[in-house]
Amino acid sequence: MYNNILKDACKLSDELTECRRYLHQNAELGFELKKTTEFVAEKLKDMGYKPVRCGRAGVVADIGEGESCFIIRADTDALPIREESGETFACKIGNMHACGHDMHTAMLLGAAKLLKAREGELRGRIRLVFQPAEEILEGAKDMIENGILEGCDGAFMIHVASGLPVETGRVILPPPGAGAPSSDHFEIEVGGKSCHGSSPHKGVDALLAAAHLSVSLCELSARELAMSDRAILTVGTMEAGSAPNVIADRAVLRGTLRTFDEDLRERLKGRMCELANGIAAAYRATSRVNFIHGCPVFVNNGELLDRLEETLTKLLGQESVVAAATLGGELGGSEDFAYVSQRVPTVVLSLTAGERGKGYDHPLHSPRVRFDESALPIGAAIYAAAAIASRRL
Numbered sequence: 449m450y451n452n453i454l455k456d457a458c459k460l461s462d463e464l465t466e467c468r469r470y471l472h473q474n475a476e477l478g479f480e481l482k483k484t485t486e487f488v489a490e491k492l493k494d495m496g497y498k499p500v501r502c503g504r505a506g507v508v509a510d511i512g513e514g515e516s517c518f519i520i521r522a523d524t525d526a527l528p529i530r531e532e533s534g535e536t537f538a539c540k541i542g543n544m545h546a547c548g549h550d551m552h553t554a555m556l557l558g559a560a561k562l563l564k565a566r567e568g569e570l571r572g573r574i575r576l577v578f579q580p581a582e583e584i585l586e587g588a589k590d591m592i593e594n595g596i597l598e599g600c601d602g603a604f605m606i607h608v609a610s611g612l613p614v615e616t617g618r619v620i621l622p623p624p625g626a627g628a629p630s631s632d633h634f635e636i637e638v639g640g641k642s643c644h645g646s647s648p649h650k651g652v653d654a655l656l657a658a659a660h661l662s663v664s665l666c667e668l669s670a671r672e673l674a675m676s677d678r679a680i681l682t683v684g685t686m687e688a689g690s691a692p693n694v695i696a697d698r699a700v701l702r703g704t705l706r707t708f709d710e711d712l713r714e715r716l717k718g719r720m721c722e723l724a725n726g727i728a729a730a731y732r733a734t735s736r737v738n739f740i741h742g743c744p745v746f747v748n749n750g751e752l753l754d755r756l757e758e759t760l761t762k763l764l765g766q767e768s769v770v771a772a773a774t775l776g777g778e779l780g781g782s783e784d785f786a787y788v789s790q791r792v793p794t795v796v797l798s799l800t801a802g803e804r805g806k807g808y809d810h811p812l813h814s815p816r817v818r819f820d821e822s823a824l825p826i827g828a829a830i831y832a833a834a835a836i837a838s839r840r841l
Contacts, residue, residue: 453562453836454763457829460558464824467491468554472535475526475543475550478581479504479590484524484553488578491557495564497576503594505580506587511563512570518838519575519596519603519792520831521785522556523549523582532815546813548608551801551824553578555606558828563835572839575600585631585743585784592787602752603794604834605785606827608819610802611811612775616820619760619769619830620798624750627789627796629678629706630713631782632742636661636724639734642697651695655688657731658699662686664723665703668716679707679716706782710745746786749793752838756795759837763829772798781812799827 467487474483488507492499497509505524510517529544539545560576577596581587609620638658643651662683673679681703688699705720707713721737728735761769788794801823802808810816 453833454826454829456562456565457558457825457832460561460828461822461825464554464558464828465821467557468550468821468824469537471550471553472545473537473539475539475541475545477528477543478525478584479587481505481524481580485578485580488524488553488557492560492576495561497560497564502596503590506591506594506596507578508596509560509576510573511567511576512573512839514572514839515599516601517573517575517599518835519577519600519788520556520559520835521577521579521603521605522552523579523587524553525549525580525583525587527583527813529813529815533818534816535818544815546815546817547583548610548801548812548819549582551608551819551827552606554824555827556831558825559831559835562828562832566836570836570839573599574835574839579785582784585741585782588743588784588787592791597788597791600792602749602792602838603785603788604752604756604831604838605796606799606830607783607796608801608823608827609798609812610800610808610817610819611804612800613804614770614775614800615803616800616823617764617768617826618800619764620772620775620800621753621757621769622748622772622796622798624748624753626708626745627748628746628781628783628786629708630710630743630745630786632705632713632717633740634703634705634720635738635740636701637736637738638699638701638728639736640695640697640699643695645693645695648695651697652732653695654699654733655696657728657733658686658688658701660731661724661727661735662701664727665701665720668719672719677712678709679705679712681705681716708745713745743782743784743786744790746783746794746796747789748795749789752793752795755837756797756834759833760830763833764826797830799823799830
């Protein structure tokens, strides 16, 4: 069966490339995905599905029968990046699918066609999920709040990777457990009192307090975390002041916190608030900490991971299934499908789509990143095989 799935997927190569390029040229952001959702829905209707909208911009289609369902998911939004890839089909409106979500969406559309051709053989229900707003870490939560997990007993997603020293079409298996860190975007506002720079004693310097706070926040990992703890706190911007001879009455720090442990996440957020309040008070200023948005740790389910490894080895061959540990390092990017992983057994696999040194030298989120489209049918086959295997347990 698995050989036939891969063969049939390869026959869809041109169609998947066409779909991917349309999505790439028309990259849209967040929940504002009018062209994207219409395109996905029409493609599904043409295959015989009955897609429905879910939440603000999600699209869902079920196939098969049964009380429970298994989710296969693709994210659909892009990034506000001006593209410099040099591709003939580059987006020209200031957005870019620099994280490969156009690849994911085309792959899942391919899987939809493969599954439709095997509808009579399915032993259970499969839910195809096209999720918006992953880049702002809000789409999965929105779809959960609108019922996406009703009857769900497991979930699976693919994320492409480019710029790695690995040939295209290799599946990278994560270890069980924490697979992607939590992510919290924060904003800290420090309030002071403005005055002339020649009389600093008459004011309260918000910029000075914010500068000390920035240093202290970045020292958290150096002095309050054990070597075994895994966390990164980044202060990315600091804004303050309106003139060189005026004491600033307001300063704003913005950054991100990432951890691989939920308890550590909460502890660090508490310490950030304590530091902000204490340092601001020491300089006679005030502070306000706001965690704007975020997502929890992504947890890969060990049992589901083992089953998928067996399936994908049959589908692609042992040489195409690679353990993440053999590549060294650790991926630090967060993934909002983590909300799903906290509720049902879930797995995310990486699929290589562009080998370093062969024209694919830039990483995800770079304005110059490119993706090898020969990975598209492989991804479609993986989605379909994973879904079928989940219903044969």
